[in-house]
Amino acid sequence: MQSLGTVISTELSPTTMEFAFVLDTNSPVRKGQFVQTTSEEGIVFGFVAEIARANRYFERAESVAEYEREAPISSHFPIKSWEYTIADVKILGRMEKKGEHYHQQRVSLPPSPGTKVIEADEAMLKDFVGFTETGLHIGKLQHHEVPAKIDLTRLFQKHLAILAMSGAGKSHLASVMLEELLERPKEQGRIAVVVIDIHGEYVGFKFDPNYGRKVRIVSGKEICIPFRQLTPGLISSWFTEISSVGQNELSKIMREMAQQEKNERQVFGVPDLIKKVETGDMPKSTKDSLLRALYELKALNLVSQSKEIPNLRQNVQPGEMLVLDLSDMDDMRKKKLIVSYVASRLFNLRRKEQIPPTFLLVEEAHNFAPEKAKAAHNPSKSIIEKIAREGRKFGLALGVVSQRPVQLSTTTLSQCNTHIILRVTNPNDLKHIGESSEGIDQRMLRAITTLKVGEGIIVGEAVRYPIFIEIRDRKSRKMEKGKPLHEQALSYESNAKKADEEADEELEAFL
Ligand SMILES: Nc1ncnc2c1ncn2[C@@H]1O[C@H](COP(=O)(O)OP(=O)(O)OP(=O)(O)O)[C@@H](O)[C@H]1O
Numbered sequence: 186m187q188s189l190g191t192v193i194s195t196e197l198s199p200t201t202m203e204f205a206f207v208l209d210t211n212s213p214v215r216k217g218q219f220v221q222t223t224s225e226e227g228i229v230f231g232f233v234a235e236i237a238r239a240n241r242y243f244e245r246a247e248s249v250a251e252y253e254r255e256a257p258i259s260s261h262f263p264i265k266s267w268e269y270t271i272a273d274v275k276i277l278g279r280m281e282k283k284g285e286h287y288h289q290q291r292v293s294l295p296p297s298p299g300t301k302v303i304e305a306d307e308a309m310l311k312d313f314v315g316f317t318e319t320g321l322h323i324g325k326l327q328h329h330e331v332p333a334k335i336d337l338t339r340l341f342q343k344h345l346a347i348l349a350m351s352g353a354g355k356s357h358l359a360s361v362m363l364e365e366l367l368e369r370p371k372e373q374g375r376i377a378v379v380v381i382d383i384h385g386e387y388v389g390f391k392f393d394p395n396y397g398r399k400v401r402i403v404s405g406k407e408i409c410i411p412f413r414q415l416t417p418g419l420i421s422s423w424f425t426e427i428s429s430v431g432q433n434e435l436s437k438i439m440r441e442m443a444q445q446e447k448n449e450r451q452v453f454g455v456p457d458l459i460k461k462v463e464t465g466d467m468p469k470s471t472k473d474s475l476l477r478a479l480y481e482l483k484a485l486n487l488v489s490q491s492k493e494i495p496n497l498r499q500n501v502q503p504g505e506m507l508v509l510d511l512s513d514m515d516d517m518r519k520k521k522l523i524v525s526y527v528a529s530r531l532f533n534l535r536r537k538e539q540i541p542p543t544f545l546l547v548e549e550a551h552n553f554a555p556e557k558a559k560a561a562h563n564p565s566k567s568i569i570e571k572i573a574r575e576g577r578k579f580g581l582a583l584g585v586v587s588q589r590p591v592q593l594s595t596t597t598l599s600q601c602n603t604h605i606i607l608r609v610t611n612p613n614d615l616k617h618i619g620e621s622s623e624g625i626d627q628r629m630l631r632a633i634t635t636l637k638v639g640e641g642i643i644v645g646e647a648v649r650y651p652i653f654i655e656i657r658d659r660k661s662r663k664m665e666k667g668k669p670l671h672e673q674a675l676s677y678e679s680n681a682k683k684a685d686e687e688a689d690e691e692l693e694a695f696l
């Protein structure tokens with residue numbers, strides 16, 4: 186293991202909490218890196234919190250100014266050989282090896298000044314962070330050649346939030362995770378994936394030779410809910426103008442219809458329900474409000490007699506992915522109704538164990554589970570919050586992706602036990618993340634603004650200690666959205682020119 190430097194004695198350290206070391210010449214130490222040294226107790230493990238440089242020749246301002254007036258100080262003195270670098274280390278624990286693995290213990294004695302400091306051992310780092318060989322490989326630990334392989338259960342079971350500003354790499358990271366889920370061998374336990382894809386970013390998986398056969402894409406316009414899957418509760422959650430009296434009437438009528446379907450082998454649709462409400466015996470105001478809702482439901486063109494697209498019971502399979510590509514739809518309300526239906530149905534199917542354990546990934550989650558919204562405007566909010574609260578009990582894991590964490594439901598966010606945060610610069614979002622992500626300290630919060638695209642912090646259940654990671658490249662095919670503006674402009678003009686030329690040719694041929 187490469188020696189990095191030597192523990193020094195300062196006024197404040199070494200203690201059991203921290204120590205400082207002076208770097209060997211050309212020692213490759215970086216801020217945030219993990220290092221180790223020893224004490225009588227064994228291995229003392231920590232991370233470099235800050236690095237400072239000093240040089241005696243430059244301590245007194247007046248002498249520096251005086252010398253520099255004539256010629257650079259370097260021409261008078263061997264200044265470079267007097268420069269030294271000091272790293273401050275926060276101690277994280279003492280690592281004790283038991284069998285194959287390292288265990289973290291409390292430090293009760295500081296390392297002695299003069300002890301050598303070396304790079305942290307890789308096996309020890311893996312055990313400290315909690316990486317596992319069979320985990321999802323999403324990148325590497327920053328400053329170390331240690332692959333970040335995160336345990337599936339710890340990452341997903343208690344839900345995951347991916348938060349960052351636009352363009353920071355959220356969808357890229359989500360795609361990397363999906364690759365890992367699709368590649369996972371059966372022996373390690375495979376879960377199913379359902380993606381709510383708002384911008385059609387995950388459609389590329391279908392055209393990828395490695396993943397295509399495990400992926401099914403359903404576009405928003407194809408989606409069809411069969412009438413028999415509608416419940417009075419679901420309809421009432423979509424149309425809040427339906428009163429509790431209205432809901433009772435609806436339940437009664439729909440129960441009768443279900444009986445009739447069973448006994449007389451009839452198939453009903455929304456128009457049949459409307460007819461039954463029209464002829465039903467109930468107060469006029471109840472009837473009117475029910476009919477208003479049902480006409481709206483009919484106009485949405487979402488419910489069919491028996492067509493079911495996608496068939497969640499058949500299409501949600503272990504090691505496979507169902508992508509609901511809603512990019513072809515403009516109507517935000519309809520998108521929310523679809524998310525509300527799909528999420529409730531997954532919840533019920535999973536509760537009855539009729540589908541495998543599932544990971545539901547919701548892009549732009551602040552639209553579907555916003556913090557400030559009345560239920561009327563957000564039929565999908567309550568079911569997403571319900572999955573966040575109860576899903577882990579029966580293996581329905583939620584992943585929310587958002588560039589506006591402030592606008593995302595706090596219930597949902599607080600139930601996500603793992604947060605992966607990529608670059609964020611907006612102070613409001615940063616403050617919110619600081620408050621809602623347990624384990625993030627001021628130092629990390631400051632670092633979030635300096636992250637580059639593809640770098641991030643993981644905190645929470647998935648790791649034993651918050652860590653910085655570099656997300657790996659994608660292996661899957663990417664659907665190019667949002668090409669650089671100048672490329673879009675060039676391709677627009679060249680297409681327009683081609684169309685003009687074709688029109689000219691046609692005209693010539695005609696003449
Ligand atoms: N780890 C990475 N390595 C290489 N390229 C990356 C990485 N992360 C992101 N990128 C690239 O950066 C760009 C933006 O990433 P991405 O679309 O994932 O951002 P986003 O956070 O989802 O943005 P939005 O909020 O607009 O959806 C993409 O072109 C993507 O390929």
Ligand SMILES: [Mg+2]
Pocket residue numbers: 355356357
């Ligand atoms: Mg995105």
